[in-house]
Amino acid sequence: MINFERFTLPNGLVVLVNEDPGTPLVAMNVLYKVGARDEHEDKTGFAHLFEHLMFGGSANIPNYDEPLEKAGGENNAFTNNDITNYYLTIPAQNIETAFWLESDRMAGLAFSDHSLEVQRRVVVEEFKQNYLNYPYGDAWLLLKPLAYKVHPYRWNTIGKEVSHIENATMHDVRDFFGRFYHPLNAVLSVSGNVKTSQVRNLCEKWFGPIATGRAPARDYPAEPGQHEKRTRVVHRPVPGARLYKVYHCCARTDPEFHATDLLADILSKGHASRLHNSLVRNRQVFTEIHAYHSGDLDKGLLVFEGRLVDGVSMEDAEAALMQETAKLTHNAVPDAELTKAKQMAEAMEICSEIKNAHRALNLSFYEMLGDASQVNHVTERYNEVTGAQILEVAGQVLAEDNSSVLYYHPQHANGNTGQDQGAARKASA
Amino acid sequence: MQMETPDRTREPRVRPAPELRIQEPLVESLSGGAPLYVIPGGQQEVCRVELLFRAGTREDPNRLLAPAVSALLLNGTAQRTAEQIAERIEFFGASADCDSSAEYAAVSVVCLNKFLGEVVPVIAEAILGASIPERELELYITQSMQRQRVQNKKVGYVSRKLLHRALFGNDSPYGHYQSEEEYAALDRRMLAGFHKGNCRNLAGIIVSGKVADSEIELISRHLDGFGSVSTESVAAGNGHRPQPEKIRREWPDAMQTSLRLGLPLFDRRHPDFIPMKVLNCILGGYFGSRLMSNIREDKGYSYGIGSAVVPLSGTGFMYISTEVNKQSREDALNEIYAEIQELTDTRVGHEELDLVRNYMAGMLQRGFDGPFAAASAFRNVMLSGMDLSYYRDFMRGLMDATPGKLQELAGQYLQKESFWEVSVG
Numbered sequence: 071m072i073n074f075e076r077f078t079l080p081n082g083l084v085v086l087v088n089e090d091p092g093t094p095l096v097a098m099n100v101l102y103k104v105g106a107r108d109e110h111e112d113k114t115g116f117a118h119l120f121e122h123l124m125f126g127g128s129a130n131i132p133n134y135d136e137p138l139e140k141a142g143g144e145n146n147a148f149t150n151n152d153i154t155n156y157y158l159t160i161p162a163q164n165i166e167t168a169f170w171l172e173s174d175r176m177a178g179l180a181f182s183d184h185s186l187e188v189q190r191r192v193v194v195e196e197f198k199q200n201y202l203n204y205p206y207g208d209a210w211l212l213l214k215p216l217a218y219k220v221h222p223y224r225w226n227t228i229g230k231e232v233s234h235i236e237n238a239t240m241h242d243v244r245d246f247f248g249r250f251y252h253p254l255n256a257v258l259s260v261s262g263n264v265k266t267s268q269v270r271n272l273c274e275k276w277f278g279p280i281a282t283g284r285a286p287a288r289d290y291p292a293e294p295g296q297h298e299k300r301t302r303v304v305h306r307p308v309p310g311a312r313l314y315k316v317y318h319c320c321a322r323t324d325p326e327f328h329a330t331d332l333l334a335d336i337l338s339k340g341h342a343s344r345l346h347n348s349l350v351r352n353r354q355v356f357t358e359i360h361a362y363h364s365g366d367l368d369k370g371l372l373v374f375e376g377r378l379v380d381g382v383s384m385e386d387a388e389a390a391l392m393q394e395t396a397k398l399t400h401n402a403v404p405d406a407e408l409t410k411a412k413q414m415a416e417a418m419e420i421c422s423e424i425k426n427a428h429r430a431l432n433l434s435f436y437e438m439l440g441d442a443s444q445v446n447h448v449t450e451r452y453n454e455v456t457g458a459q460i461l462e463v464a465g466q467v468l469a470e471d472n473s474s475v476l477y478y479h480p481q482h483a484n485g486n487t488g489q490d491q492g493a494a495r496k497a498s499a
Numbered sequence: 500m501q502m503e504t505p506d507r508t509r510e511p512r513v514r515p516a517p518e519l520r521i522q523e524p525l526v527e528s529l530s531g532g533a534p535l536y537v538i539p540g541g542q543q544e545v546c547r548v549e550l551l552f553r554a555g556t557r558e559d560p561n562r563l564l565a566p567a568v569s570a571l572l573l574n575g576t577a578q579r580t581a582e583q584i585a586e587r588i589e590f591f592g593a594s595a596d597c598d599s600s601a602e603y604a605a606v607s608v609v610c611l612n613k614f615l616g617e618v619v620p621v622i623a624e625a626i627l628g629a630s631i632p633e634r635e636l637e638l639y640i641t642q643s644m645q646r647q648r649v650q651n652k653k654v655g656y657v658s659r660k661l662l663h664r665a666l667f668g669n670d671s672p673y674g675h676y677q678s679e680e681e682y683a684a685l686d687r688r689m690l691a692g693f694h695k696g697n698c699r700n701l702a703g704i705i706v707s708g709k710v711a712d713s714e715i716e717l718i719s720r721h722l723d724g725f726g727s728v729s730t731e732s733v734a735a736g737n738g739h740r741p742q743p744e745k746i747r748r749e750w751p752d753a754m755q756t757s758l759r760l761g762l763p764l765f766d767r768r769h770p771d772f773i774p775m776k777v778l779n780c781i782l783g784g785y786f787g788s789r790l791m792s793n794i795r796e797d798k799g800y801s802y803g804i805g806s807a808v809v810p811l812s813g814t815g816f817m818y819i820s821t822e823v824n825k826q827s828r829e830d831a832l833n834e835i836y837a838e839i840q841e842l843t844d845t846r847v848g849h850e851e852l853d854l855v856r857n858y859m860a861g862m863l864q865r866g867f868d869g870p871f872a873a874a875s876a877f878r879n880v881m882l883s884g885m886d887l888s889y890y891r892d893f894m895r896g897l898m899d900a901t902p903g904k905l906q907e908l909a910g911q912y913l914q915k916e917s918f919w920e921v922s923v924g
Contacts, residue, residue, distance in 0.1 A: 071542075090542075092540065092541075092542070093868050093869070094517065094520060094864055094868070095864060095865065095868050129507070130507040130508050131507075131510075133787075135786050135787045136787050136854065137510050139785060139786070139787050139854055139855075139857070139858040139861075140513055140853070140854040140857050140858070141513045141857065141861075142513075142516055142857045142858060142860055142861025142862075142864070143861060144785075144858075144861065144862070144865070159865060159868075160861070161516050161517075161861055161864055163514040163515075163516070163517065164511070164513055164514055166511035167510065167511050167513065169511075170505070170507070170510060170511050173505075173507075174507055177507075187799070188795075188796060188797065188798070188799040189799075190799075191799030191800075191824075192795055192796075192799050192801070192802055193802075195755070195799070195800070195801050195802040195822075195823070195824055196802040198754045198755050198824075199755055199802050199822050200802075202754050203654065203753060203754040203755045203822075203924075204652070204653055205649050205652040205653070206649075275504075275505050276505050279504070279505070307652075307752065308649070308652065309645070309648035309649055309651075309652060310645055310648065310649070339589075340585060340589040340594070341581070341582075341585035341589070342582050342585035342586040342588075342589050342590075343589075347582050350638070351581070351582065351634075351638065354638070354641075357638075357641055357642045357645050358642065377645065379641060379645075380641075380645070406590075409590075410586075410589060410590045410592075413590065413591055413592035413614075414589060414592045415592075416592055416611070417545070417591075417592030417593065417594075417609070417610075417611050418592075420543045420544065420545050420611060421543070421545060421609060423542075423543050424541060424543055424545070424869055424870075424871065425868070425869060426868070426869075
């Protein structure tokens with residue numbers, strides 16, 4: 071249970087406060103409703119590059135990190151398909167430094183050309199480090215455009231290709247800031263050793279004078295229904311084969327989200343889940359296999375990622391996985407198994423409330439979904455799910471025609487490059 | 500209410516951290532003699548129970564058995580299979596993680612208070628009766644080998660391995676990395692023997708979270724089958740004293756090069772330990788550090804760079820690590836060494852030192868935020884045979900690290916020729 075208060079500044083900024091006198095710290099979370107789905111298809115990776123630039127200086131503060139560190143604070147940020155989220159923790163006595171820093175960069179950016187140039191290079195190195203230089207790092211670069219043909223989820227947060235980042239201009243950056251970085255498109259939450267009245271005063275002082283903005287249009291093209299299985303085969307210099315299979319499923323805010331999430335948990339959460347027992351332990355098809363809902367705000371994916379035991383063929387591995395998923399489409403989940411999934415969800419939810427930083431993020435996140443108070447009804451939502459709903463979701467989602475599959479093979483030393491139909495990057499032998 | 504107009508050009512006044520509030524754990528004793536430390540706190544009806552065993556690689560002359568045994572502690576007894584044990588834990592939403600290091604093996608259970616009575620006895624029974632079934636061992640070997648093959652394709656992992664081996668020697672618990680042959684040769688009878696010798700006695704239990712007497716009583720009662728053992732290891736320390744070397748592995752297809760520099764240092768008890776932590780922080784220990792400002796924020800050679808001072812049992816080391824754009828390897832190395840040399844050549848300014856002290860004091864506070872964090876902070880010192888006064892000493896030590904002292908330490912420890920240098924990619 072997270073007790074909180076909510077108020078809205080005249081400029082439209084929504085603020086949530088959770089008082090916790092038991093900690094010497096304060097966590098602040100600023101969520102901007104902008105992610106990779108808001109990018110132009112020729113300028114992908116921009117929301118994430120922008121996240122880097124937000125540390126490159128604002129109108130009155132040449133460097134964001136230094137004053138925060140001097141005040142004993144620490145921060146980070148992340149970008150995904152839908153949101154860009156900035157968070158910090160700071161000793162409670164220095165909370166005003168956090169308001170000064172976060173309000174100044176909402177009020178206006180002022181970084182230099184040099185900063186833009188350097189961050190372009192840093193993000194290119196991040197791209198290389200996480201997506202190109204490490205084994206299997208490009209799997210999602212290949213999967214997204216296989217699963218999505220129209221919706222902007224067809225590219226990754228890091229971007230479609232390095233050149234999009236290299237070509238970003240100062241004009242692009244200013245335009246992006248104007249559209250998405252303003253009080254109407256943000257949610258601020260504070261959790262820790264504070265009083266709501268104190269936060270209200272500080273908000274009015276520091277965020278109050280910032281000009282409001284216009285809510286950005288959100289008319290993402292809907293992904294049409296998929297009616298045919300899509301596949302892609304690649305060979306890469308990796309030590310073992312992996313199978314990636316994704317199915318279109320509901321959005322984060324759809325009523326069937328919780329049933330879909332429990333379905334994934336029943337399949338793969340923990341060491342006594344169906345896929346682990348059957349395919350890892352007993353049949354020894356995979357050494358590891360995971361299933362999860364992508365959690366996106368628009369229609370998302372139910373994802374399976376499996377690492378094959380050496381010597382098992384891709385066909386046999388996929389067939390074994392399909393036998394397990396077919397059970398869920400044919401037979402209702404036994405009550406005890408559903409109870410277990412719900413109890414796991416409840417424990418997860420309670421554990422996510424332990425840290426102030428998580429509480430602040432949860433409040434911002436649920437407010438962005440529509441109503442912060444829903445953060446206190448998550449366990450109820452899971453407990454309402456019935457076996458019949460899971461059966462229905464499984465029937466709708468787990469159909470072959472609705473799937474996209476990436477067969478990721480090791481490339482053998484004999485030079486067999488297989489039938490790779492031209493990935494964005496040519497992997498060398 | 501009167502509206503204040505903010506002066507955005509002036510940063511709000513920074514106030515010093517209040518006295519660090521460190522709660523001493525309550526200490527109880529199990530009937531088998533092991534100490535049970537309780538760190539109460541938090542609002543959520545959940546707690547963490549950590550069982551600590553003196554079953555790390557130090558206790559294992561071959562270095563092979565300890566990680567395998569800790570991974571298989573909950574994977575089967577004569578009466579129950581691994582699936583059955585996992586089911587009885589996960590049904591109640593609890594989770595149990597096993598991990599091991601050079602010094603210790605630990606089983607960490609997170610459980611809603613209302614289910615402690617169901618979960619704790621399952622954990623105790625599984626560990627005490629662990630039979631290391633053949634099927635589970637085979638699965639462990641297959642998984643470990645596959646994971647290692649993937650890791651060996653990563654420049655960062657390989658450079659870490661090469662540095663640790665070079666610093667401590669492949670026979671040392673700190674330098675040993677298992678080969679595929681060693682995995683394949685694991686024998687269940689030897690594992691069972693190591694389990695019998697090392698996993699039936701507890702070196703300690705740490706319970707943290709919203710726990711009252713009734714929960715403590717319940718946990719103690721269900722763990723009464725364990726004996727006790729002191730935290731002091733009988734194993735020999737690390738006698739390895741090699742000469743610095745440069746190790747290079749060229750990977751023609753790699754897009755980035757992992758650079759890892761390191762040198763041996765000392766453990767937490769050494770009088771220079773705390774000021775070295777400060778010196779390290781200035782060099783590469785936080786986002787605003789000199790290395791980060793230079794290599795990432797000024798040059799854009801890398802997504803990130805960092806350095807750390809790592810205390811081990813009776814020894815320790817420092818390392819600097821980054822993955823850089825392949826073309827920039829030599830430039831990055833030159834810049835890293837220039838930053839190291841600068842620490843010897845020029846005294847740190849007071850402004851930078853104040854910032855780093857405040858940052859480190861804030862980190863220390865964060866290390867005690869919430870019962871689980873406080874339990875981890877306690878565990879770190881407890882396993883080194885120290886107590887929480889270490890953290891109060893640390894706060895004082897931050898203030899004693901003067902520019903003159905830091906310059907002296909840089910001259911003493913951080914010379915270019917003292918560093919091992921590994922480059923992969």
